Amino acid sequence: NYLLEEEEVDFICGMYYVYTSKFPIFTLTYCLLISKLSDNECIGKLSWWPRPQAWAGSGLDVGFWSERCESWFQTRLENIQQGVSHRRNSS
Numbered sequence: 001n002y003l004l005e006e007e008e009v010d011f012i013c014g015m016y017y018v019y020t021s022k023f024p025i026f027t028l029t030y031c032l033l034i035s036k037l038s039d040n041e042c043i044g045k046l047s048w049w050p051r052p053q054a055w056a057g058s059g060l061d062v063g064f065w066s067e068r069c070e071s072w073f074q075t076r077l078e079n080i081q082q083g084v085s086h087r088r089n090s091s
Contacts, residue, residue, distance in 0.1 A: 014048035048080060 004012070055061055060069050079085035 009051060010045075010047075012049070013051050015045055015051070016047070018044050018046050049076075 009015075050058075060066070060072055062069075076085060
């Protein structure tokens with residue numbers, strides 16, 4: 001069994017780091033805090049797709065790729081392409 005390295009998972013999920021002067025980040029749907037620089041500044045990780053930890057235990061984590069999973073994926077992809085969806089935190 002090959003387990004992906006953390007950097008590989010980050011790449012697949014479209015992960016990147018962001019600096020924000022607002023803490024906590026309430027304007028984003030998700031934000032994983034990486035480091036708090038001060039009371040009003042932090043660095044977070046955002047991604048276009050959920051990381052395995054976010055997927056695990058969700059309502060879509062049924063042990064196989066279901067029709068519901070595919071529907072969620074297609075809707076998310078379409079929303080990203082149309083600018084409706086935004087990057088999310090990686091948790």
